[in-house]
Amino acid sequence: MSSRRNFLHKLTLSAVSIPFIPGFETKPMYKMSKKSDQGTMLRVAIMGLGSYGTRVAEAMEACKKAKLVGVISGTPSKITDWQAKYDIPEKNCYNYENFDAIRDNPDIDAVYIITPNALHHPQALRVAAAGKHVICEKPMALNAKEGREMVEACKNAGVKLLVGYRMHFEANTLEVIRMREAGAFGEIKFFQGLSGFRIGDPTQWRLDKALAGGGAMMDIGIYSVNGARYMIGAEPEWVTAQETKTDPVKFKEGVDETIMFQFGFPGGVVASCLSTYSMSNLDRFFLNGTEGFAEMQPSTGYGPIKGKTHKGPLDKPHITHQTVQMDRMAEIILEGDTAKVAVDGEEGLKDLIIIDTIYKAVKSGRKEKIKLG
Template sequence: MHTRRNFLQQVAAATIAIPLSSLSSLAAVRARDGKVLRVALMGLGGYASRVAEAMQSCTKAKLTGIVSGTPSKIKDWQNKYGIPEKNCYSYDTFDQIKNNPDIDVVYVTTPNALHHNNVIRAAAAGKHVICEKPMALNAKEGREMIAACRKAGVQLLVGYRMHFEPKTLEVVRMRNSGEFGKILFFQGQCGFRIGDPTQWRLNKALAGGGSLMDIGIYALNGARYMVGAEPVWVTAQETKTDPVKFKEGVDETIQFQLGFPDGTVASCLSTYNMNNLDRFFLNGEKGFAELQPSTGYGPIRGRTHKGELTQPHKTHQTVQMDEMAGILLEGRQPVVPVNGEEALKDLQIIDAIYQAVKTGRRVDLHLG
């Protein structure tokens, strides 16, 4: 009996007519018609594996290429996903991807410090780019990436999977419709106790920081889309209990506060030293919303003053990739933006948080 992967391999090689009775058959036909987003994953680590598995259930996106500096990983992925040799690249040969019509977009899932170069190279090759968050190490790099994509005439999206999550979007809908009244307060708590001290996330040269760059960005970005406004100031404080594990420039725990134009405030916690922290709370004059867990891989759970949120769970990366296919192929506009300009605002705030930690002073924000 054929596996789904073997079936898709046969479909790609065949030229015979295919019945449209099954979802996989329909996806294959759309791929030949150019209506499926053809994706190359760059950086075959743990998160890329999660994305690849989730994409097996996509109807608008398909994994067609890979980029890695590890030959053994390339072979393993070829065998698992049926990726042809001509769609496999090392970092040395990556620029040749410009001549490959089987790839529409490169999804960059490498360590943070590599995003800048990887995105600019992909853009120069004429490919759209999806970049994992944080998009870059700082706002300066982010602006250069946006400019490179604009110059190349390609789109830059960022892997904000929560922007497509059903319960999250229901809270956004309720806020937009005025069901919470004037928003007064947001709280975001994101953290876990990190393990292996030798991993790249604890290496400032590769990560650009510590918990804030990795997990705190969820609370930061969440404050913006839950409140529905852009902050105008930030204050922040750092706590470090293990300077051996969390070396200079690698934050262990940061608390930060955001102020919004109408007086709304947000209080957020980012940490690599505490578990059981994955909670958003939004409070308004007429009601509230709580998500807990709020940003994990799921299922997300939530409630409001009107009761429990019951939207069904869907694998986040499956939804994200299908929705991003709609953006890139059909010009669709998401409820919450996922473009480079959206990510640049997060980078500007991150820069300001680190400045506030260093100076102990409030930092005014001028986003955009």
């Protein structure tokens, strides 16, 4: 653990020392075709072979339009293990120092970045410069400034930038959105989002400001931030926020333990949300309107998502979220499809702007305007 932690620290320091120069590292080294050489099969390399990378890889075995073909890792033993398990050829295996060479590998279409938050920005710039599509875990970056640079880099390179918003493809979530749009809940008035769990190992990267960019808000809290937006179907105009810290040893300066935050939306709609690393059994969304309601618990876990509305239970069949996500992202990248709820870089940037403003509100103690434009 300590050796990996030291490696990540060194990697982060070297990454943040690379300046972003618009137009410099963002030009693809070769012209990309719209579709893969294998028709509509998106060929993906996963960067970061930790627990979530493993979950994605296992889910992709059931995909019809996306295939795991490559790996990028700083741990040689993991690469060897994944090669054997997923039949990955040696030529599609890279480490964090040499993965720029994917520019010369026509058998990889996209790279899914599943590394600590601080690495998303520099790694995405390098992937884009290599002419490959970028899929990035959330939060997309440490802050809105980095997010904007990622959006610009991918645009300049002519590649897609997508963010791992798996809930945007989940069936019961989409059913609630369909009902709201059809007017089933009447005029929306209120949303509540509770996102939290008790975090374990105090030495993990999620509790390291340099690697995580914060604490619970940069991990579990983003679900309530994003969920408020897609459940209400509007963008927040202001936010107030309050931070509570009971363990300053575990949650050091700049690493938030618990933040309560409140949004104001157009038309007087309000939201009350909680992000925490110190309470379990918090995975609940509640949407209230003049004619009905929707309640989901669990609302963002790996599934199955459960819930009900005033009309009865939410009972859409559960399919592994990452399987659906990767197949739909293949359609977006290769077929020009669009998602019901956006999963592109601009969507990820909006969440980063909002999170930046939440942190600002915590410090100021005031109602802060959210400027998404």
